Amino acid sequence: ALFLPTLFWETSLSILLATSLVALAELRAEDSSARNCLGLGALSAGALAVNPSLLPIILCGFGWCLFQTRTKSLLAPAAGVLLCTMLSVPWAVRNFNQLHAFIPLRSNVGYELWQGNRVGSDGFFLADLHPNVNAAEFHRYEALGEVGYMHEKLEMATERIAENRIWFAGVNAKRAFYFWF
Numbered sequence: 189a190l191f192l193p194t195l196f197w198e199t200s201l202s203i204l205l206a207t208s209l210v211a212l213a214e215l216r217a218e219d220s221s222a223r224n225c226l227g228l229g230a231l232s233a234g235a236l237a238v239n240p241s242l243l244p245i246i247l248c249g250f251g252w253c254l255f256q257t258r259t260k261s262l263l264a265p266a267a268g269v270l271l272c273t274m275l276s277v278p279w280a281v282r283n284f285n286q287l288h289a290f291i292p293l294r295s296n297v298g299y300e301l302w303q304g305n306r307v308g309s310d311g312f313f314l315a316d317l318h319p320n321v322n323a324a325e326f327h328r329y330e331a332l333g334e335v336g337y338m339h340e341k342l343e344m345a346t347e348r349i350a351e352n353r354i355w356f357a358g359v360n361a362k363r364a365f366y367f368w369f
Contacts, residue, residue, distance in 0.1 A: 197357045205235040206245050209283030213249035216256060222264035234344055236276055240293040289335045298342025311359035
């Protein structure tokens with residue numbers, strides 16, 4: 189009950205940001221001002237901080253800007269990408285200082301990959317295995333530290349995927365179906 193509002197809030201905010209990114213990229217097609225690309229850069233940095241999985245939409249938005257300005261100056265889209273990068277760098281610096289590792293956005297990629305591809309997985313997240321609720325996982329997290337724990341989970345997931353490529357393809361098809369339909 190405490191976690192669900194956070195999940196819905198983040199999901200709703202991600203949808204708003206994704207829609208805003210697409211709208212701003214489309215606006216960029218109509219108005220070739222650098223202001224729009226800088227706005228896209230600032231919005232992209234904020235979107236990356238909220239949900240790094242929005243990166244493909246961000247790349248498409250900047251790709252659209254580049255396509256629209258291909259016969260003109262590429263300075264405006266480059267300025268937008270530079271602004272997005274500059275606004276994202278402080279978080280990477282913070283992560284390096286706090287976690288002593290280069291983590292540009294979030295450190296939980298290995299854990300998320302493991303959650304959907306671990307032994308016994310049906311391809312979906314199982315909250316019972318999260319360190320916040322699972323004592324054994326918490327103790328492992330505590331013993332290895334955040335970076336070590338995430339790295340261990342990444343190794344476990346990539347080994348499982350390499351050993352079960354057909355299963356992995358099927359699970360991804362199932363996840364895509366559930367997500368889109």
